[in-house]
Amino acid sequence: MWLPLANILHRKLRTGLSVLAVGIGISMLIVLVSLSRGSIDEVVKRWSSIRAELWVLPRSVDVITAKGDYLDDRVIQQILNVKIDGKPVASQVTPVFKASMHLAGQEQSVWGIDPDDLETIAGGKKIIKGRQFDAERKFKTLIAQKRAGRRDYDPDSISKSELGEGLELIIDQRLAQAAKANIGDSVGLLGKKFVIVGIIETGVPARVLTSLQTIRCIKGVSRARSTFYFARVNKSIDAVAAQEAIAKDLPGLRVERTGAFAGILADSVAIATIIPDVICGISVVVSFLFILLTVYTMVLERSKEIAILRSLGANSGFIHRGIISEALLISVGGIVVGIVLSYGGKMLIESHWPLLTVDIKGQWLGLAVVVGLVGGVLSSQMPAWLAVRADPLAALSEA
Amino acid sequence: MSSVVFETKGLLKNFRVDSLKVPVLRGIDIQIEQGEFVAVVGPSGCGKSTLLHVLGMMCKHDGGDFRAWGQNVSELNQRQRTKMRREKIAFVFQRFNLLGVLSAKNNVQMALKIRGDHTDHQVNQALEEVGLAEKMHFKPSQLSVGEQQRVAIARALVCRPEVLLADEPTGSLDSENSKAVMELIRGLHDERAEQTTILITHNRRIVDAADRVLEMIDGKIKT
Ligand SMILES: Nc1ncnc2c1ncn2[C@@H]1O[C@H](COP(=O)(O)OP(=O)(O)OP(=O)(O)O)[C@@H](O)[C@H]1O
Ligand SMILES: [Mg+2]
16 A cells, blocks of 8 residues: 555544544635625626616715615616717616615615516516516506606605505515515515515516615605616617716716626625635635644654655655655545535535525635645645654664 | 675764764774675674664764775765665664554565565565565564564565665564574575675574674774
């Protein structure tokens, strides 16, 4: 048998513990990276359903919480008026009024949209159970009547029973499963009881969708205001050119490409990836200190073996390689254990917190393999150096 | 005309104990020729093992002249000395010094592996020569002391070294095993015309079997 393998098998418990320690470090790395990156990717994927190229928001708004000023819906017309060479750049502008609610154990963002804009926002995702909110446009019509063409109206003039017609929302399938919610259940939002009237396929940008008119009414917004807008760019116009044209004509607005949300989100939640990355780093370092300690004790207790190899004519390189091979064997074992633990961790996390996404990608597994092997080689350098330096004579005459 | 394997003149070796310099070899003059079977005898602590380690280039000498195969060993660096040991020299120790985690076969094979030779049949042949072909998969702990020493001899001789350095090879064995091991070493020496054997012993019978006896006392060769 190969000497390094024989050696690590000789001390099974110690080897097992080292392999486990490295495995835990490696699996922390895989799970945390897959969790932080997977969660961002999942949001980005949902955003890709939006059938509009541009995202228009007030300069002051925070892109993640969407807290900040509201825009007056007059900007819709202003955006539609922006032209390049006499041609309007946008063909359609869709307002969104954002709120949030607590459901399935975490904060969910709620998008209030016009019932007629569902297609644009949900990008063809189908309602698989129940129906849309305000399906018959009763509440939308009611508000239009109250407004009667004026810019302002008194939200307090809506009676409780009239408002009741608007208290409907739909949620996506993943949230429905996570919250064990069903059609007809009522849920609290902005201090009111809303009824879940429909469940939509997973993949819509906000897991909870409700009526723009309802949210505004509850918030007591008398004039049509929104958190942000999506603008669909005219087919003949390049989206970047359109983005620049709108930003130039309407300097009070921030205009982003909808597709660039991944980058914006990643930048804004850098903290959400930095913290897991730091934890990964620490756990990886600790697990390699474990390899170092294991290999170090092996070298200490094996001065005799090293002396024997010397007497057989082994050079420093041979002894060095032997020690590194032992460290690498532990690393490889740790990598295998780490990958297995990662899938276990993924199952555990996703069953406990169904809305978290642990997306174990080949690239993260690759990263773990590289980190494991490099760590194994590095952590064995010091013990290997000691082994090479050891005086063989003293050990040879020992009993 | 036989050629000289080792030649020393005024060979010195000190050990350092704390800051104290302890002379162990105090001017050794020897000449060992190829094919000789030399026994080294002397009282405990006189420096026999140290001499063997210096000859086997396991450690450096501190003074005097030491030539191996005509080369001045002082001029060789550690790598070159290791290479010379690997290619020409093999050890057998009193305490066998087998690798405990490996089988008898793997222990013998290790000597070849270190030389970059991964073949198998020489290993089997060497174990047959020492009469242990049947037990080649046993670990040292599963072998008797006599058998362990025979494995060590197989390991030393599998590479057909020019020089065998044996440090009290029968020192841990009872008389029966001693006799068997001794006959083995002498027999294998005789089979290989080129092989030089230098052997430390307290055993009268071995001394009688040697071509020449070097008597050491207090770090010197008695003349
Ligand atoms: N590594 C060492 N450091 C310090 N002193 C040493 C070392 N090795 C040997 N010595 C000393 O050198 C002297 C000679 O030792 P050596 O082992 O060569 O004797 P020996 O003739 O082989 O004895 P024995 O017959 O008991 O094996 C001893 O006094 C011993 O204490
Ligand atoms: Mg001795």
